[in-house]
Amino acid sequence: xxxxxxxxxxxxxxxxxxxxxxxxxxxxxLLSRQVDxxxxxxxxxxxxxxxxxxxxxxxxxxxxEQGAGIRAVSGEKTGFAYTEQLTQTAMLDAAKAAxxxxxxxxxxxxxxxxxxxxxxxxxxxxxxxxxxPENQKIALLHTLDRAARDADPRVRQVNVSLMAAHDTVLIxxxxxxxxxxxxxxxxLDVSVIVEHHGRxxxxxxxxxxxxxxxxxxxxxRALGYAREAVRQxxxxxxxxxxxxxxxxxxxxxxxxxxxxxxxxxxxxxxxFNRKGTSTFSQRLGEQVASPLCTVVDDGSLPGRRGSLxxxxxxxxSQHTVLIENGILKGYxxxxxxxRLMDAAVTGNGRRESYAHLPMPRMTNTYMLxxxxxxxxxxxxxxxxxxxxxxGGGQVDITSGKFVFSANEAYLIEKGELGAPVKGxxxxxxxxxxxxxxxxxxxxxxxxxxxxxxxxxxxSAPVGVGQPTLKIDQLTVGGTHA
Amino acid sequence: xxxxMQKSQLQQIVEGLLHEARRxxxxxxxxxxxxxxxxxxxxxxxxVDTIEHASDQGLGLTVYRGQRKGTASTSxxxxxxxxxxxxxxxxxxxxxxxxxxxxxxxxxLMATEIPDLxxxxxxxxxxxxxxxxxxxxxxxxxxxxxxxxxxEGAGVNTRNSLFVYxxxxxxxxxxxxxxxxxxxxxxxxxxxxxxxxxxxTTDRSPADLQDARxxxxxxxxxxxxxxxxxKLSTMTCPVLFKADAAVGLLRxxxxxxxxxxxYHRASFLLDKLGHQIFPxxxxxxxDPLRLRGLRSAPFDGEGVATRPRYxxxxxxxxxxxxxxxxxxxxxxxxxxxxxxxxNLRIQDTGQSFDELVRQMHRGLVVTKLMGQGxxxxxxxxxxxxxxxxxxxxxxxxxxxxxxxxxxLQDMFSGLLAVGTDNQIPGSVQTGSWLIERMMVAGVx
Numbered sequence: 042x043x044x045x046x047x048x049x050x051x052x053x054x055x056x057x058x059x060x061x062x063x064x065x066x067x068x069x070x071l072l073s074r075q076v077d078x079x080x081x082x083x084x085x086x087x088x089x090x091x092x093x094x095x096x097x098x099x100x101x102x103x104x105x106e107q108g109a110g111i112r113a114v115s116g117e118k119t120g121f122a123y124t125e126q127l128t129q130t131a132m133l134d135a136a137k138a139a140x141x142x143x144x145x146x147x148x149x150x151x152x153x154x155x156x157x158x159x160x161x162x163x164x165x166x167x168x169x170x171x172x173x174p175e176n177q178k179i180a181l182l183h184t185l186d187r188a189a190r191d192a193d194p195r196v197r198q199v200n201v202s203l204m205a206a207h208d209t210v211l212i213x214x215x216x217x218x219x220x221x222x223x224x225x226x227x228x229l230d231v232s233v234i235v236e237h238h239g240r241x242x243x244x245x246x247x248x249x250x251x252x253x254x255x256x257x258x259x260x261x262r263a264l265g266y267a268r269e270a271v272r273q274x275x276x277x278x279x280x281x282x283x284x285x286x287x288x289x290x291x292x293x294x295x296x297x298x299x300x301x302x303x304x305x306x307x308x309x310x311x312x313f314n315r316k317g318t319s320t321f322s323q324r325l326g327e328q329v330a331s332p333l334c335t336v337v338d339d340g341s342l343p344g345r346r347g348s349l350x351x352x353x354x355x356x357x358s359q360h361t362v363l364i365e366n367g368i369l370k371g372y373x374x375x376x377x378x379x380r381l382m383d384a385a386v387t388g389n390g391r392r393e394s395y396a397h398l399p400m401p402r403m404t405n406t407y408m409l410x411x412x413x414x415x416x417x418x419x420x421x422x423x424x425x426x427x428x429x430x431x432g433g434g435q436v437d438i439t440s441g442k443f444v445f446s447a448n449e450a451y452l453i454e455k456g457e458l459g460a461p462v463k464g465x466x467x468x469x470x471x472x473x474x475x476x477x478x479x480x481x482x483x484x485x486x487x488x489x490x491x492x493x494x495x496x497x498x499x500s501a502p503v504g505v506g507q508p509t510l511k512i513d514q515l516t517v518g519g520t521h522a
Numbered sequence: 523x524x525x526x527m528q529k530s531q532l533q534q535i536v537e538g539l540l541h542e543a544r545r546x547x548x549x550x551x552x553x554x555x556x557x558x559x560x561x562x563x564x565x566x567x568x569x570v571d572t573i574e575h576a577s578d579q580g581l582g583l584t585v586y587r588g589q590r591k592g593t594a595s596t597s598x599x600x601x602x603x604x605x606x607x608x609x610x611x612x613x614x615x616x617x618x619x620x621x622x623x624x625x626x627x628x629x630x631l632m633a634t635e636i637p638d639l640x641x642x643x644x645x646x647x648x649x650x651x652x653x654x655x656x657x658x659x660x661x662x663x664x665x666x667x668x669x670x671x672x673x674e675g676a677g678v679n680t681r682n683s684l685f686v687y688x689x690x691x692x693x694x695x696x697x698x699x700x701x702x703x704x705x706x707x708x709x710x711x712x713x714x715x716x717x718x719x720x721x722x723t724t725d726r727s728p729a730d731l732q733d734a735r736x737x738x739x740x741x742x743x744x745x746x747x748x749x750x751x752x753k754l755s756t757m758t759c760p761v762l763f764k765a766d767a768a769v770g771l772l773r774x775x776x777x778x779x780x781x782x783x784x785y786h787r788a789s790f791l792l793d794k795l796g797h798q799i800f801p802x803x804x805x806x807x808x809d810p811l812r813l814r815g816l817r818s819a820p821f822d823g824e825g826v827a828t829r830p831r832y833x834x835x836x837x838x839x840x841x842x843x844x845x846x847x848x849x850x851x852x853x854x855x856x857x858x859x860x861x862x863x864x865n866l867r868i869q870d871t872g873q874s875f876d877e878l879v880r881q882m883h884r885g886l887v888v889t890k891l892m893g894q895g896x897x898x899x900x901x902x903x904x905x906x907x908x909x910x911x912x913x914x915x916x917x918x919x920x921x922x923x924x925x926x927x928x929x930l931q932d933m934f935s936g937l938l939a940v941g942t943d944n945q946i947p948g949s950v951q952t953g954s955w956l957i958e959r960m961m962v963a964g965v966x
Binding site: 094097103105120175234287470520522 | 594607751892922927
């Protein structure tokens with residue numbers, strides 16, 4: 042198998058008429074000032090999407106993106122410039138602009154090019170755009186449209202979108218380390234509108250992975266999304282008003298792990314903690330969650346949407362324990378924040394593209410399983426809410442307040458599941474809610490691969506997961522008193 | 523900085539794309555190209571944090587083979603990349619379906635005059651000068667009160683763009699624009715209570731920006747007033763959405779009257795054209811030709827001439843938000859909204875914010891909203907909120923960790939007043955919205 046670095050060199054150096062000595066010369070320009078960290082990040086990406094809507098293949102799109110981002114870090118200062126032109130001249134200009142933050146004087150570092158130790162590859166390198174012939178991509182969309190419509194006569198609208206992207210990156214840093222990665226990413230979404238007696242509701246399902254489009258054909262995954270979208274929409278047709286107020290909330294396994302992403306994940310990113318702006322700042326070693334909770338971030342899981350063989354600074358991804366038995370163990374770091382906080386890098390330095398600065402970001406964030414049987418967790422609630430599907434969430438990392446919006450939930454009455462309820466936002470305070478977790482199920486699931494995280498205007502694919510959880514008290518934002 | 527020469531270069535690129543698309547078999551095509559240059563600096567605790575030099579370029583192409591459509595885009599302007607882009611769009615158009623609604627906007631609708639909307643006001647500022655502006659801004663925030671102890675920083679951002687759009691009707695036009703902003707986010711701390719808030723100013727011309735110190739002071743004031751926030755008990759009460767939060771309600775309205783939501787029957791405002799959706803005093807208009815407007819444009823994303831219009835008069839929905847595709851699906855005419863709505867405004871009812879607080883008497887002022895809890899198919903609305911509790915017509919204390927919930931249709935018809943406090947940054951002009959009643963969830 043050809044390795045990722047060889048492919049990245051061919052794509053980003055050979056095909057652009059560049060050589061490694063050019064990168065070395067550009068790095069020399071950056072290091073002619075007092076610089077602590079510097080990197081040249083070359084990115085090449087191709088993506089394609091297809092949309093079926095109203096029963097026809099309505100749209101197809103193909104996108105080309107490439108360029109170089111050049112960064113110089115001096116202490117807490119960062120200088121950055123980028124260019125779409127992979128030429129020595131354009132990159133030298135960018136390097137001169139980037140280094141202007143640093144004082145004059147030469148940096149001590151600058152070795153000749155070295156290859157960092159090899160790291161395990163966490164996904165295949167194949168180009169997912171070419172993984173199915175066009176007519177089979179089209180046929181797949183039509184199959185899902187039919188499957189959704191055949192599932193129930195109340196289905197009125199079906200929208201299916203298929204996305205495939207192939208990113209190649211090459212990173213050259215101030216130590217002369219050169220790292221490459223080739224990242225496939227695929228995603229399939231099905232959304233439906235059902236209508237009955239004038240009432241309309243929607244349902245959605247989807248999945249994705251760092252893989253080829255074959256991923257969706259394996260185990261009938263794609264058909265599963267279509268059926269699941271219809272099932273969810275039909276449940277919502279029966280939904281009654283959601284309750285309002287504080288009550289016990291049981292969260293289902295898998296995607297509801299968006300709780301962890303919002304309630305603790307962002308607050309444990311290194312940059313916020315270096316700056317002391319997070320509710321979790323200065324709290325390493327403290328009890329920040331119930332002792333039942335162990336939360337990890339793991340970019341090394343094979344083929345997951347949030348996985349990375351190396352992050353965007355060339356650091357291999359890893360399994361990082363954030364909270365162990367309720368005790369805060371560590372933050373997620375990129376190189377700059379790790380250096381300033383005197384901590385180890387954790388492989389969480391991510392950037393949306395060459396045109397964005399890297400920062401600490403989550404990969405796949407999930408809670409390890411506990412010992413309870415899920416049915417017992419539901420049975421323990423006298424009156425509360427069981428939420429199994431969520432839309433997005435948001436957090437204010439300073440106050441710790443976070444929200445996430447349920448789009449499939451049920452009442453629990455005397456330990457039994459009751460009627461489905463309309464969508465409702467749940468709101469709480471991260472550390473307080475984590476301390477309210479009183480039962481953890483034995484049914485850990487990771488999500489199906491649809492997570493997109495936004496931070497400071499940059500989006501990144503992420504994963505979440507959790508077992509069934511019980512939160513003793515959480516505010517549910519329904520309309521029914 | 524984009525100049526006349528760059529404009530003619532972009533025009534050549536767009537013409538080249540359209541020509542190449544035809545050569546490769548397209549019956550019609552449209553293309554847009556954009557270049558941007560910018561500078562963004564951030565200071566934190568008085569020190570330089572980041573200096574970013576931005577330089578972006580991109581072009582996008584849509585081709586039609588008969589009624590089949592394909593699109594492609596590239597950030598690489600090399601001859602090879604442009605060929606690849608055209609080939610990709612044409613290849614895609616072999617696999618998409620015949621779609622009777624697909625195609626360029628009608629030739630007769632193309633803009634024939636391109637008025638100067640005064641959208642281009644470059645800011646002659648270098649990194650050193652921008653850093654000083656940001657430092658002034660942050661220093662004013664930090665000096666505002668001893669409890670403002672930490673900062674996420676203050677930033678200055680300036681961007682020059684040049685955009686050209688053309689299609690095979692022979693339409694090709696473009697113009698330069700600028701956009702600048704100053705922003706600040708600081709933390710206030712009292713005992714264990716830590717709160718963050720931010721403020722910003724953004725405009726086409728640097729001369730129209732709010733003073734940097736005033737931005738800092740406002741950021742400081744906002745984070746301070748969040749200290750000591752309490753929870754509320756669960757209840758039904760009137761809710762006053764502060765102007766910058768009310769912007770979101772107007773955006774939900776727009777999302778629900780967009781063509782794609784309507785022809786998919788995925789809107790709570792389905793078939794409401796000509797019907798009362800607000801009280802009879804509500805007037806909402808869109809002015810794409812407003813001078814220096816942040817969303818102003820002489821033509822839309824399909825070359826269609828834009829024009830000012832009312833979306834709502836006397837509380838009645840008068841128009842949808844359509845581009846030519848959704849217009850054809852609905853059997854209507856495009857409203858020149860390819861690319862969205864431009865410079866919305868809702869007329870006020872004459873009360874200041876303080877007067878609205880007195881009018882509400884007892885209820886919740888919402889200053890911040892969190893999360894995505896609005897369902898545009900059903901109108902169901904449930905979002906996280908923070909703000910202030912009002913009793914006896916006066917603000918009592920800050921509130922956090924509550925939700926506000928209702929149905930957008932009920933919220934629109936229960937709109938009691940719109941304030942005169944419409945001086946908010948951005949393209950939407952609205953004052954605060956007083957809504958008759960909503961469910962507020964908190965502790966029991």
